[in-house]
Amino acid sequence: SEVVPYRGAHQAGITTPAPQEAIFIAFDVLAKDRQGLQQTLQLLTERIAFLTRGGPAAVSPPKLPPPDSGLLGDTVSPDRLTITVAVGASLFDGRFGLQAQRPQHLSQMPAFPNDALDAAWCDGDLLLQCCANARETVIHAVRDIIKHCPDKLAARWKMDGFQPAGAVRHNSTPINLFGFKDGTGNPDSADAAQMNALVWVDDKDKEPAWAKGGSYVAIRLIRFTLEQWDRTPLGEQQGIFGRDKSSGAPLGKQHEFDDPDFAADPHGQHVPLDSHMRRAEPRQHGRHDARLLRRSYSYSLGLTKSGQLDMGLVFICFQSNLQTGFIATQKRLNGEPLEEYIKPFGGGYFFALPGVEGNGWLGQSLL
Ligand code: HEM
Numbered sequence: 001s002e003v004v005p006y007r008g009a010h011q012a013g014i015t016t017p018a019p020q021e022a023i024f025i026a027f028d029v030l031a032k033d034r035q036g037l038q039q040t041l042q043l044l045t046e047r048i049a050f051l052t053r054g055g056p057a058a059v060s061p062p063k064l065p066p067p068d069s070g071l072l073g074d075t076v077s078p079d080r081l082t083i084t085v086a087v088g089a090s091l092f093d094g095r096f097g098l099q100a101q102r103p104q105h106l107s108q109m110p111a112f113p114n115d116a117l118d119a120a121w122c123d124g125d126l127l128l129q130c131c132a133n134a135r136e137t138v139i140h141a142v143r144d145i146i147k148h149c150p151d152k153l154a155a156r157w158k159m160d161g162f163q164p165a166g167a168v169r170h171n172s173t174p175i176n177l178f179g180f181k182d183g184t185g186n187p188d189s190a191d192a193a194q195m196n197a198l199v200w201v202d203d204k205d206k207e208p209a210w211a212k213g214g215s216y217v218a219i220r221l222i223r224f225t226l227e228q229w230d231r232t233p234l235g236e237q238q239g240i241f242g243r244d245k246s247s248g249a250p251l252g253k254q255h256e257f258d259d260p261d262f263a264a265d266p267h268g269q270h271v272p273l274d275s276h277m278r279r280a281e282p283r284q285h286g287r288h289d290a291r292l293l294r295r296s297y298s299y300s301l302g303l304t305k306s307g308q309l310d311m312g313l314v315f316i317c318f319q320s321n322l323q324t325g326f327i328a329t330q331k332r333l334n335g336e337p338l339e340e341y342i343k344p345f346g347g348g349y350f351f352a353l354p355g356v357e358g359n360g361w362l363g364q365s366l367l
Helices: 034-053 135-148 165-170 192-198 234-241 276-280 323-333 337-341
Strands: 021-029 082-088 126-132 153-162 215-224 297-303 309-319 342-352
Touching: 021 034, 021 135, 021 309, 034 082, 034 135, 126 135, 126 215, 135 153, 215 323, 234 276, 234 337, 276 323, 309 323, 309 342, 337 342
Parallel strands: none
Antiparallel strands: 021 126, 021 153, 082 126, 082 342, 153 297, 215 309, 215 342, 297 309
């Protein structure tokens, strides 16, 4: 079926397969008090329930603005739409009396050494990640939510993302705009035990009780200097990632999913010590116990002010512990050779709300 159920112990859009199209949009909440926030989350849940299940588009008499944009015709098709709702640190600033409920690692995202963060592309009270098969489906969903929440949500930043069609069709690892397979080292999102250990907050994480079943989100908007990359020798490109460009195999190995043997390559003869994969996941004591579940999308805007392609990656990862997950990984990556070709300029830290069951609404356990 084309329906990805939005109900369950966890929200959809995290361990469910990544379809081709995405919109990431951050909002500030306009409500002044807890009751207003509750109404906002209830209304969001209602819209998500309708949009992800689909059905006849609402109609109105000609004197009123049409309640549905009409973009999907008379019937809204589910089209594997997921809308994942996450909250930012600013939601816990006191406006809603939620200071004591803040997940312990949730803060404003700091700038890492290679970052050039632009405040207009950062943070927000809420992040919605909308994913579906077709571009018009995610656009319809975002317009529907904005139309229904004019007095409740103010959009802050938005980025469109895409996955290569071939990867989605053949269920293979997507290739990013550098031309490398991206996602090979991911844990298996179909393995519930692994997801419980790595992705979903549970009692071991010592988080506020409401957060159980949720997950930390790190989203980073990263521009690539592709003109420069496209003039870089293949050997250098491969050394930067530590993988073969065509097969995706760790250098010195044959197949994409072969595990590199770093212990047998202590001087980085095959996989350079400063390569992205080796720094990201050094495998010093076997696989890291805080591996990230990455679910990134590529983006393509217009040109930068200096006339270069404005393209890159919407890096997004989910983990039950932001500190040992994204933050520790990013610290190991600081100073990596890849930095010559990338410039992170936006994003933020968020916490994906626990799932909703029965007639519940998103964020119910928080409020
Ligand atoms: C692996 C690309 C940013 C964490 C990889 C791989 C590629 C890649 C091609 C190898 C294939 C794979 O295992 O998926 C990029 C690009 C980035 C980027 C183009 C943006 C500029 C990041 C960031 C983090 C990160 C910001 C986290 C802080 C990882 C991890 C692996 C990985 C954990 C898996 C390593 C392994 O299991 O061997 N990345 N990455 N990456 N990357 Fe990135």
